[in-house]
Amino acid sequence: MADTLKALITAEEIAARIAELGRQIRADHPDDTITVIAVLKGSFIFLADLVRAIPGNVRVEFLGVASYHGGTHSSGAVQITQDLRSEIRGQVCLLVEDIVDTGLTMDYLLRMLEVRGPKVLKLVSLLDKPSNRETSVPVDYVGFTIPDEFVVGYGLDLGELYRNLPYVAVYSP
Ligand code: IMP
Numbered sequence: 001m002a003d004t005l006k007a008l009i010t011a012e013e014i015a016a017r018i019a020e021l022g023r024q025i026r027a028d029h030p031d032d033t034i035t036v037i038a039v040l041k042g043s044f045i046f047l048a049d050l051v052r053a054i055p056g057n058v059r060v061e062f063l064g065v066a067s068y069h070g071g072t073h074s075s076g077a078v079q080i081t082q083d084l085r086s087e088i089r090g091q092v093c094l095l096v097e098d099i100v101d102t103g104l105t106m107d108y109l110l111r112m113l114e115v116r117g118p119k120v121l122k123l124v125s126l127l128d129k130p131s132n133r134e135t136s137v138p139v140d141y142v143g144f145t146i147p148d149e150f151v152v153g154y155g156l157d158l159g160e161l162y163r164n165l166p167y168v169a170v171y172s173p
Helices: 009-027 046-055 106-114
Strands: 005-009 034-040 058-066 079-082 092-100 122-127 142-146 168-171
Touching: 009 046, 009 106, 009 122, 009 142, 034 046, 034 106, 034 168, 046 092, 092 106, 106 122
Parallel strands: 034 058, 034 092, 092 122, 122 142
Antiparallel strands: 005 168, 058 079
């Protein structure tokens, strides 16, 4: 297993960057309760660390999405497997994603959430793979910009495996 994984971003680098992101997000919205909307499943570990790095009031919501269906290439089709449990009208919302690749998933979700009338709707992604973009997506906060490689770990999976790696690694078959 180990010979197919090459560390790209260490646990220490991730922790340091998330501390910065948390401070920046709060500084941009000093007085608001922030509704953090985690896109499942890939963002669950990033979410857990990010919310603890944002001082002040935060609400957490989950949005279940399936887009890769176990492979390493985006199908482009976005399937909602679990919707939000509460309204977001008038709220400052932060969509939390693990990685923006083609941009198709975030493009779909941002449109879907925008019509529900949030006061603010921003996007934070731990990873950004801009070279693979098929549609332009405004990523307000980016943890790390990475090359066009398939990565796993820190919540990101390949066929549901590797989510538990504490760092981000490039997977090569
Ligand atoms: P997009 O719609 O192509 O931007 O892809 C969004 C989703 O594809 C992400 O939320 C991930 O679940 C998955 N994805 C894209 N690139 C990778 C990768 O390198 N590793 C693991 N999952 C990925």
